[in-house]
Amino acid sequence: MTSGTIIHVNVIGLMAAVEEIVDPGVRGRPFVVARPDIPRAIVLDLSPEAYREGVRRGMLVQTACARVRALKVVPPRPELYEKVDQSLLEAAFCFTPLVERAGRGHLFLDVNGTRRLFGAPEDVARRLLGEIADQTGLVPTVALASTKTAAKVASRVFRPFGFAPLSVNDEGELVARQPVELLPGVGVKLLPRLISLEIGEIGTLASLSMDEAQAISARGPELVLRARCVDDSPVNPEPPSRRMLAGETVFEPDCADPDLLAWRAREIVAELGFRMRKEGFGAHFVMAKLVYTDGAVASRSVRAGQGASFVADIQLCEAAERAVRQAWERRVRVRKLQIELGGFEPAGPELDLFEPLPFFKAEPEIDSTGIQTRRIAMHMRVQSALDRVHGKYGQSAIVPAAAFLYREGSLVC
Amino acid sequence: MNDEGLYVGIVTRAKNTGVARPEAWLAECGWDEWHAGRGKREETLNSAGAAQALCVRLPRWVRGFGAAKPGATNLRQTLKAVRNAVEADVRAGRVMFLLAEFPHSFTYSVGNRLWLDRVLGELEGLPLVVGFWSAEWYTSRLIEGLKQRNVALCLYDAPRLPGLPPAVEVLTADRVYARFLSRNGAAWKNGQFGHVLDYRYTKKELANIVPRLLMWRRKAEAVGMVFANGRWAAESAALMNRLLSAHVEAQLPKGGGP
Numbered sequence: 001m002t003s004g005t006i007i008h009v010n011v012i013g014l015m016a017a018v019e020e021i022v023d024p025g026v027r028g029r030p031f032v033v034a035r036p037d038i039p040r041a042i043v044l045d046l047s048p049e050a051y052r053e054g055v056r057r058g059m060l061v062q063t064a065c066a067r068v069r070a071l072k073v074v075p076p077r078p079e080l081y082e083k084v085d086q087s088l089l090e091a092a093f094c095f096t097p098l099v100e101r102a103g104r105g106h107l108f109l110d111v112n113g114t115r116r117l118f119g120a121p122e123d124v125a126r127r128l129l130g131e132i133a134d135q136t137g138l139v140p141t142v143a144l145a146s147t148k149t150a151a152k153v154a155s156r157v158f159r160p161f162g163f164a165p166l167s168v169n170d171e172g173e174l175v176a177r178q179p180v181e182l183l184p185g186v187g188v189k190l191l192p193r194l195i196s197l198e199i200g201e202i203g204t205l206a207s208l209s210m211d212e213a214q215a216i217s218a219r220g221p222e223l224v225l226r227a228r229c230v231d232d233s234p235v236n237p238e239p240p241s242r243r244m245l246a247g248e249t250v251f252e253p254d255c256a257d258p259d260l261l262a263w264r265a266r267e268i269v270a271e272l273g274f275r276m277r278k279e280g281f282g283a284h285f286v287m288a289k290l291v292y293t294d295g296a297v298a299s300r301s302v303r304a305g306q307g308a309s310f311v312a313d314i315q316l317c318e319a320a321e322r323a324v325r326q327a328w329e330r331r332v333r334v335r336k337l338q339i340e341l342g343g344f345e346p347a348g349p350e351l352d353l354f355e356p357l358p359f360f361k362a363e364p365e366i367d368s369t370g371i372q373t374r375r376i377a378m379h380m381r382v383q384s385a386l387d388r389v390h391g392k393y394g395q396s397a398i399v400p401a402a403a404f405l406y407r408e409g410s411l412v413c
Numbered sequence: 414m415n416d417e418g419l420y421v422g423i424v425t426r427a428k429n430t431g432v433a434r435p436e437a438w439l440a441e442c443g444w445d446e447w448h449a450g451r452g453k454r455e456e457t458l459n460s461a462g463a464a465q466a467l468c469v470r471l472p473r474w475v476r477g478f479g480a481a482k483p484g485a486t487n488l489r490q491t492l493k494a495v496r497n498a499v500e501a502d503v504r505a506g507r508v509m510f511l512l513a514e515f516p517h518s519f520t521y522s523v524g525n526r527l528w529l530d531r532v533l534g535e536l537e538g539l540p541l542v543v544g545f546w547s548a549e550w551y552t553s554r555l556i557e558g559l560k561q562r563n564v565a566l567c568l569y570d571a572p573r574l575p576g577l578p579p580a581v582e583v584l585t586a587d588r589v590y591a592r593f594l595s596r597n598g599a600a601w602k603n604g605q606f607g608h609v610l611d612y613r614y615t616k617k618e619l620a621n622i623v624p625r626l627l628m629w630r631r632k633a634e635a636v637g638m639v640f641a642n643g644r645w646a647a648e649s650a651a652l653m654n655r656l657l658s659a660h661v662e663a664q665l666p667k668g669g670g671p
Contacts, residue, residue: 130624157553162583177552
């Protein structure tokens with residue numbers, strides 16, 4: 001029976017696992033990784049023993065200490081964790097160049113086409129486990145499946161230290177039997193809604209029709225497809241933060257109209273935004289690059305606030321317009337306009353991926369510009385519908401009415 | 414390999430194993446078989462000072478698909494009898510694992526889950542291992558439940574065929590127990606049940622597993638593995654023993670002495 005080619009490596013509690021290796025004295029004891037030098041420090045990571053005692057990640061250290069008397073607080077060593085993370089990556093690169101970093105201690109590998117070099121995918125997964133154990137001393141959970149979703153779910157079920165090489169025929173059934181909270185994208189906001197609808201297993205979610213899925217959440221249909229293990233997202237070797245989407249337009253004749261320039265920027269950024277949202281990302285910055293008639297170049301970028309990102313068109317367009325206005329400093333016509341989106345991050349915390357509201361709560365910069373959270377939330381619903389139409393019929397299927405004002409760089413009416 | 418916490422054994426089905434001296438091996442034996450030879454074994458054990466039964470399979474009436482134990486009026490009494498019978502041997506280290514293996518017909522129903530919960534509750538504290546032949550049982554809920562009760566999930570090395578348990582490995586307790594059945598997928602598929610277990614593990618296949626077993630050993634207190642591949646069981650077990658010894662020796666620090 002054939003197996004998939006996607007391997008998911010999941011080092012559960014990387015920080016705590018590293019601390020156990022560095023200091024064997026803490027092994028078997030309840031301990032947390034947290035900064036002891038700050039007054040309201042939170043638990044960054046914890047040992048399985050501490051977890052069994054009721055300590056959780058994100059909990060205040062004081063609360064954790066009150067709960068477990070013998071709790072040891074270990075200061076974090078970010079450089080060491082980074083080094084270990086890098087070792088994981090290097091071990092993975094021994095088998096395939098298609099390695100995606102999905103957070104600290106999490107990797108996706110695509111070993112398609114490596115059979116003649118390293119053998120069957122299952123053998124590769126086993127050898128990778130051995131390599132990681134030899135190089136770092138860590139024992140991760142490794143799952144092998146045909147999609148990233150199935151591999152992710154399997155790694156969440158068979159942990160810790162698990163190995164789950166799923167065959168293509170079995171993985172759908174195995175995933176379907178698991179609790180719905182293990183499906184990527186189902187988080188603390190969505191889970192109560194699913195439970196109230198008596199959707200407790202992934203299989204139940206998978207059996208919903210698209211109309212029913214739409215009623216659950218704006219991105220419910222996507223969730224249902226995931227539940228059915230329909231996931232064509234490739235293993236992307238480029239780290240999300242380094243990826244960049246760019247689009248450009250050349251003005252014929254050169255442009256001196258600020259409204260037209262702004263409109264073109266909006267047009268480009270809308271297309272880029274659609275591609276970005278399809279991947280499930282938000283952009284941390286929007287950059288506008290202008291090439292003047294005389295060949296001079298100017299660029300400016302607008303960044304989202306700390307921990308926030310631009311997701312919806314309403315945010316992206318506003319940011320692009322601001323970037324263009326800031327970049328156009330000279331009273332010279334513009335020949336070419338280029339817009340870039342970068343600094344991609346998952347669109348909000350993974351657990352809340354399908355909830356529109358929380359994305360924007362932590363965006364002081366956007367709120368300070370006067371855009372109300374409620375308005376953005378409403379816009380996201382429209383955005384979601386537009387994205388579906390654009391995905392099915394192309395970008396030109398629905399365009400804003402204002403687009404008819406500008407044709408070939410000139411005012412039509 | 415006993416000193417290292419790694420135990421290799423074979424299934425004592427005299428007809429299938431073809432082993433001339435089964436007593437030379439750690440063995441996984443059935444409940445009745447274990448009971449019948451108990452007195453005899455104790456004598457041997459006391460003189461040898463080593464464990465003889467790697468694993469004892471719990472009787473059918475514990476596993477919910479047979480008649481109740483004669484003389485017992487309810488499940489609690491039945492399980493109490495099991496506990497009484499085996500507890501002393503477990504404490505003395507003469508039995509290292511207790512295997513409750515559930516057949517394909519033992520489905521993932523509410524009633525069966527309650528049954529399992531009662532069985533695990535009554536036998537708490539014993540080195541229990543549960544194995545399921547129905548793939549339905551391989552859920553997060555079961556894994557978490559076993560972790561809470563410190564019960565090991567039996568790992569199977571069997572062909573990857575629909576209906577058979579998935580070849581997953583997971584640590585749910587402080588012990589690991591693996592059964593090497595066969596990789597004779599063709600026989601399973603074609604219904605040649607007489608040849609299903611007629612499989613000779615190659616050195617390469619077993620060598621691939623060794624690093625994983627050593628990894629388990631680092632995380633668990635005891636790792637047991639039993640070969641149930643018919644007439645090749647003893648040969649495979651011996652080969653595995655040699656491979657493990659070679660690995661362990663290779664990992665020992667090499668020093669020239671003082």
